[in-house]
Amino acid sequence: MTKKVTINDIAKAANTSTATVSRVLNNPDYPVKESLRTKVMEAIEQLNYVPNLVGKQLKTNTSNEIGVIIPNISNPYYTLLISGLEYVIRQSEKYILLCNTNGDPELERKYLEYLYQKQVRGMIISSINPDVEYLRFLQKNHVQIVAFEQDLDLDCTKINFDYYRGGFLAAEHLIKRGHRDIGFISAPLSRHSRRKVYEGFQACLNQYGIKEQKEYIKIGSDQQEISGEMFEYQNGKNLASQLLSEKKLPTSIFCINDMTAFGVIQQLQNNGLKIPEDVAVVGFDNIDMCEIVNPSLTTIDQSTFEMGRLAAEALMYSMKNTSAAPTNNLLQPTLIERQSTNG
Amino acid sequence: MTKKVTINDIAKAANTSTATVSRVLNNPDYPVKESLRTKVMEAIEQLNYVPNLVGKQLKTNTSNEIGVIIPNISNPYYTLLISGLEYVIRQSEKYILLCNTNGDPELERKYLEYLYQKQVRGMIISSINPDVEYLRFLQKNHVQIVAFEQDLDLDCTKINFDYYRGGFLAAEHLIKRGHRDIGFISAPLSRHSRRKVYEGFQACLNQYGIKEQKEYIKIGSDQQEISGEMFEYQNGKNLASQLLSEKKLPTSIFCINDMTAFGVIQQLQNNGLKIPEDVAVVGFDNIDMCEIVNPSLTTIDQSTFEMGRLAAEALMYSMKNTSAAPTNNLLQPTLIERQSTNG
DNA sequence: CTGAAAGCGCTAACAG
DNA sequence: CTGTTAGCGCTTTCAG
Numbered sequence: 001m002t003k004k005v006t007i008n009d010i011a012k013a014a015n016t017s018t019a020t021v022s023r024v025l026n027n028p029d030y031p032v033k034e035s036l037r038t039k040v041m042e043a044i045e046q047l048n049y050v051p052n053l054v055g056k057q058l059k060t061n062t063s064n065e066i067g068v069i070i071p072n073i074s075n076p077y078y079t080l081l082i083s084g085l086e087y088v089i090r091q092s093e094k095y096i097l098l099c100n101t102n103g104d105p106e107l108e109r110k111y112l113e114y115l116y117q118k119q120v121r122g123m124i125i126s127s128i129n130p131d132v133e134y135l136r137f138l139q140k141n142h143v144q145i146v147a148f149e150q151d152l153d154l155d156c157t158k159i160n161f162d163y164y165r166g167g168f169l170a171a172e173h174l175i176k177r178g179h180r181d182i183g184f185i186s187a188p189l190s191r192h193s194r195r196k197v198y199e200g201f202q203a204c205l206n207q208y209g210i211k212e213q214k215e216y217i218k219i220g221s222d223q224q225e226i227s228g229e230m231f232e233y234q235n236g237k238n239l240a241s242q243l244l245s246e247k248k249l250p251t252s253i254f255c256i257n258d259m260t261a262f263g264v265i266q267q268l269q270n271n272g273l274k275i276p277e278d279v280a281v282v283g284f285d286n287i288d289m290c291e292i293v294n295p296s297l298t299t300i301d302q303s304t305f306e307m308g309r310l311a312a313e314a315l316m317y318s319m320k321n322t323s324a325a326p327t328n329n330l331l332q333p334t335l336i337e338r339q340s341t342n343g
Numbered sequence: 344m345t346k347k348v349t350i351n352d353i354a355k356a357a358n359t360s361t362a363t364v365s366r367v368l369n370n371p372d373y374p375v376k377e378s379l380r381t382k383v384m385e386a387i388e389q390l391n392y393v394p395n396l397v398g399k400q401l402k403t404n405t406s407n408e409i410g411v412i413i414p415n416i417s418n419p420y421y422t423l424l425i426s427g428l429e430y431v432i433r434q435s436e437k438y439i440l441l442c443n444t445n446g447d448p449e450l451e452r453k454y455l456e457y458l459y460q461k462q463v464r465g466m467i468i469s470s471i472n473p474d475v476e477y478l479r480f481l482q483k484n485h486v487q488i489v490a491f492e493q494d495l496d497l498d499c500t501k502i503n504f505d506y507y508r509g510g511f512l513a514a515e516h517l518i519k520r521g522h523r524d525i526g527f528i529s530a531p532l533s534r535h536s537r538r539k540v541y542e543g544f545q546a547c548l549n550q551y552g553i554k555e556q557k558e559y560i561k562i563g564s565d566q567q568e569i570s571g572e573m574f575e576y577q578n579g580k581n582l583a584s585q586l587l588s589e590k591k592l593p594t595s596i597f598c599i600n601d602m603t604a605f606g607v608i609q610q611l612q613n614n615g616l617k618i619p620e621d622v623a624v625v626g627f628d629n630i631d632m633c634e635i636v637n638p639s640l641t642t643i644d645q646s647t648f649e650m651g652r653l654a655a656e657a658l659m660y661s662m663k664n665t666s667a668a669p670t671n672n673l674l675q676p677t678l679i680e681r682q683s684t685n686g
Numbered sequence: 687c688t689g690a691a692a693g694c695g696c697t698a699a700c701a702g
Numbered sequence: 703c704t705g706t707t708a709g710c711g712c713t714t715t716c717a718g
Binding site: 349396 | 711712713
């Protein structure tokens with residue numbers, strides 16, 4: 001068990017002052033006589049000196065950590081986002097302090113406080129029900145905030161995805177392929193993003209002079225929403241069943257997300273229908289499984305990784321230019337065409 | 344923009360000393376006259392004082408962060424692990440400093456150094472090719488290490504999973520259901536864990552006096568191993584194809600993981616075979632999708648969340664009892680029986 | 687019950 | 703080119 005060796009020990013060993021050691025350590029360009037410099041280096045080497053970042057941080061009142069707040073680390077959407085953040089943050093020689101709130105507002109608040117106490121100066125927040133008032137307090141105290149996919153009443157840089165346009169694109173794709181009977185299957189429209197998708201879908205039908213047929217619109221009922229993929233998948237199966245019991249089927253279906261689409265396809269196939277020949281299907285998200293399933297799934301891509309990159313870059317920028325005005329970024333969807341609409 | 348308020352400001356405002364403020368803040372039982380205590384509290388409230396953890400940390404030379412090193416945050420296995428860790432670590436009022444190495448040994452080393460410089464005293468390491476020598480250095484310097492799923496030449500607490508037994512259980516399940524022609528489909532046996540699974544599988548056949556039939560054993564060739572689910576799935580499909588071209592099929596197949604099993608099932612079904620009637624299939628991992636697919640997949644569960652909990656508990660223990668001997672933990676697999684073998 | 691003072695490890699004027 | 707020194711914000715003896 002070695003004892004902690006500090007910059008003082010190095011100074012003594014090299015017969016110099018801590019100032020010089022510090023300079024050798026942090027300031028390569030600072031003029032230090034070569035012989036002294038090497039003596040310091042040798043001492044560092046020999047004593048196995050490792051700088052204490054806590055001392056440094058207290059003195060310089062800076063932090064090389066970025067707080068990231070997300071609701072659910074088990075959701076691939078967020079891990080992809082984190083990968084995008086990391087890509088940028090690592091290049092800035094900074095580190096991510098990851099806070100997983102499990103959608104618990106109290107825990108989120110605790111994390112926020114902790115980050116602030118840790119003197120973290122930049123945060124990327126992608127959470128539920130964020131405490132705007134506390135966020136304002138943070139901003140007043142020199143904390144830069146980037147809000148990811150949130151509709152906050154806060155003057156900060158925001159990264160959002162154009163769900164409306166995503167819904168529009170999906171519908172347009174089907175229309176351009178000749179479909180006029182278009183269904184929509186979704187989990188409850190309790191989330192803002194889902195409502196936007198649906199609105200975009202409706203707007204597109206409207207624009208092309210196609211009437212939305214109520215019997216083709218199946219939206220899950222509120223009560224049951226558990227979390228996760230399982231629910232989406234099951235919901236897709238259930239609602240597809242309901243659709244099958246109608247007198248007449250649409251020639252195509254747009255699903256609120258990929259997992260729902262998988263459920264829908266499964267159920268239709270179980271009933272002897274061919275995808276895309278009998279019914280074309282479009283999903284939303286572009287998760288990995290889309291390429292894997294049979295038929296592969298046409299879907300809307302969010303380029304979540306890119307959004308992560310953008311969020312991190314925006315934060316880095318605002319930390320360097322603390323007086324720059326916050327920006328509003330609306331990321332655009334891309335349609336990924338695959339077999340499920342290629343009939 | 345407010346100026347930073349410190350413990351000094353509070354002391355002044357309450358007409359007392361920083362010592363008293365610190366005591367009010369950290370030591371509820373310390374005898375402080377009630378009137379003074381409330382005066383301090385009021386000052387804290389009024390000035391919006393937030394303690395600076397960096398100062399505290401420097402003074403007390405403690406850290407409330409736990410370093411967690413994993414190779415890939417996009418892999419659900421690791422996020423589940425992290426959830427398990429969090430569950431415990433949060434209860435200890437500590438925080439996770441998450442380091443995602445992307446399987447890059449250099450990056451891993453950098454993270455390790457950073458954590459040490461940050462005075463982190465406990466780390467949970469689940470990585471590739473860890474630098475044992477540096478880990479030894481850390482241990483000498485009072486850092487507690489728990490190694491997760493690794494075969495390290497290091498005297499530290501280890502959490503491992505009994506892959507061998509998992510392979511054994513899977514084979515035994517098929518044998519007990521009357522199968523004698525049992526196939527095995529896998530990605531290359533380049534990883535230790537995969538080899539163990541295969542060995543367990545072989546040992547079980549052996550113990551029950553069943554001959555392993557080479558033509559039923561399909562193991563992917565080395566070169567192509569990209570990362571991720573896609574590969575496993577494709578590999579399953581490819582190898583199932585090869586199997587179908589043999590003169591004779593096994594009545595059951597054990598797959599190295601669930602994604603591989605999905606590929607195998609897909610390919611067999613595409614060729615008109617019924618699962619489990621014609622061929623029973625067992626996977627390994629118990630990912631969410633197992634319940635979703637049709638038929639649902641019998642598999643081996645690793646209870647990764649539990650392993651995370653255990654790892655974190657072990658770490659917390661060793662940090663409290665720094666002289667306690669490291670332990671070796673071997674977690675046991677569970678067979679989850681579903682439709683794919685229930686013919 | 688309370689306060690003065692030292693000092694954790696480091697950096698950055700400032701003086702030489 | 704180098705060293706002295708003050709002090710970041712906090713806790714904790716020690717003395718009263």
